[in-house]
Amino acid sequence: MEPRNVTGSNRSDVASTPTDTYNASSRDLLHYNFQSMEAYFSMPSSSDKGGSGQLAGEGKGAGDNTETANAISIVQRGNLKALETTLRRQWRMGQNIVLCWSSDQRGVLVIFVPHYFLGNYCADGEISAEESKANEAFIRELISGERRKTREDLFAISARLDVSPTFIKLDSALSEEPQVLEAVENVIKRYGLSYVENRAVILFDIVDFSLYTPFEQASQLNSLSYSMNSAYNKLLSQGIEINFARTTTGDGYYVWNRDFSPSANQDLFVFMLLVVADNTVAQVASKGHTVPVIRTGYHIAGHYELYQAEGVNPSVFSYIVGDVTIDLARMLDLAQPNQVLIGDFHCEPARWGSSTVKSISAVSAVTFVNACSRMLPALEGILLSGKSIDAISCSLTEGLDGDGELRPRRFRIVDKHGMSRCAYNLQIEIDLAGRKLSLGLDQKELPCRPATKPNDSHSEKSIEAAPSAEELFDDLAGMLKKTVTKTITED
Helix, strand or coil: CCCCEECCCCCCCCCCCCCCCCECCCCECCEECCCCCHHHCCCCCCCCCCCCCCCCCCCCCHHHHHHHHHHCCHHHHHHHHHHHHHHHHHHHHHCEEEEEEEEECCEEEEEEEECCHHHHHHCCCCCCHHHHHHHHHHHHHHCCCCCECCHHHHHHHHHHHCCCCEEEECCCCCCCCHHHHHHHHHHHHHCEEEEEEEEEEEEEEECCHHHCCHHHHHHHHHHHHHHHHHHHHHHHHCCCCCCEEEEECCCEEEEEECCCCCCHHHHHHHHHHHHHHHHHHHHHHCCCCCCCCEEEEEEEEEEEEEEEEECCEEEEEEEEECHHHHHHHHHHHCCCCCCEEEECCEECCCEECCEECCCCCCEEHHHHHHHHHCCHHHHCCCEECCEEEEEEEEEECEEECCCCCEEECEEEEECCCCCEEEEEEEEEEEEECCEEEEECCCHHHCCCCCCCCCCCCHHHHHCCCCCCHHHHHHHHHHHHHCCCCCEEEEC
8 A cells, every 4th residue: 555645625735636535424535646745844954843833742841842852863853843844734723633653764654534534433323333332442542642653553544444644755764762753752642632541630620710700710710820830849849740731611720740650640649739738728818809719629530632723733732521521520510619529530550759559450549549648748848838838648538337447438429411420528637837727528518328218108108298280390390301400429
């Protein structure tokens, strides 16, 4: 199979005669004959940036970008700029997305598909439910982790999707240096869609946000943003660097760690504790409604990550959507002010520093929190509002089970759609220069198990008063609306 250029446009730099016509039902793409793309390239001699104002490697901090750029030769930087320039043109403001790539002696092979292609490919309209699930699993695996494929694997993917690869000619072959390959991976992901199987995400939600004036809303968002920046700097001073990203929900933020190191999820958990603590201290010192009252959720699950178009270029900031964001939003829907909820998840064994939870399988949320709690002494000495943290600890709220043993209390949350998910309540204790701070909700503020009602006898039911006409109409209206009462109860 010879590589051919794939695009959805009749630009002058590609062949104007398609060999096939794209059809959403058959999932075929426009297949254009390959032409030389020399006109695309303007190879720089020393520039670190492409036309979008960014070089590959967006997922790192500014310092990492500088070090990477300096380590890459001028020739390879030219290759990276040429690659990004061509990808941006073929991307066409989000019309097409990149799935994967492979090195070639003369350049790079990539697979482009229209933005709606993956949805059509996984749709079950013309295929069985089993085939649809298999296609979705294939796509998720394809856009997870490293996007580089061998030449053979790339053409196999091309055949399965029934699309042709696009060839991007470079002046020289790409180097196999790790920093170059990492830069290519990062720029490829900017023009594509990614899936992350398990990642920790925090949701900070401002209570009663819509009731405040626009000025108060702006002040509260700025205050919460400052708490995050402050927590980042405090952890950095302790040797813990979190490459955190955030996207606003309007009345709060989703926050995640771009890093995929073994300690990434644990680092984000500690980051959350400091943000909550900083916000609480700021509430005490503030006047008016300039500092928000928040409720917080922490969960680990899968999600998609994408870059949205800003004008003619993709944004340098990513957005996430998926199971983890949905679960967090539903968890906090019924959460109380100042409450901190932890999702009921399973994740990889926790690691931080020299400590490792000894497990060969995924660990529960309870084990995860216990492991993170043992690492908190590393935060002692950090200043909050000019006062030193002398001690800090956290734990899941416990209660007696049926066997009389203390176990973390798990709560079942039923959302407006009737779907349920479980979560735990987190309590945080901080000794701040001799002053005790208790964050989160304590036992008496949490819901209890619903009381078990005894079965009513037929005689008791027979003497109940008949419902009125108004009650019958209300019941009928409720049935027609298919409303579901949102609840949170102890599981």
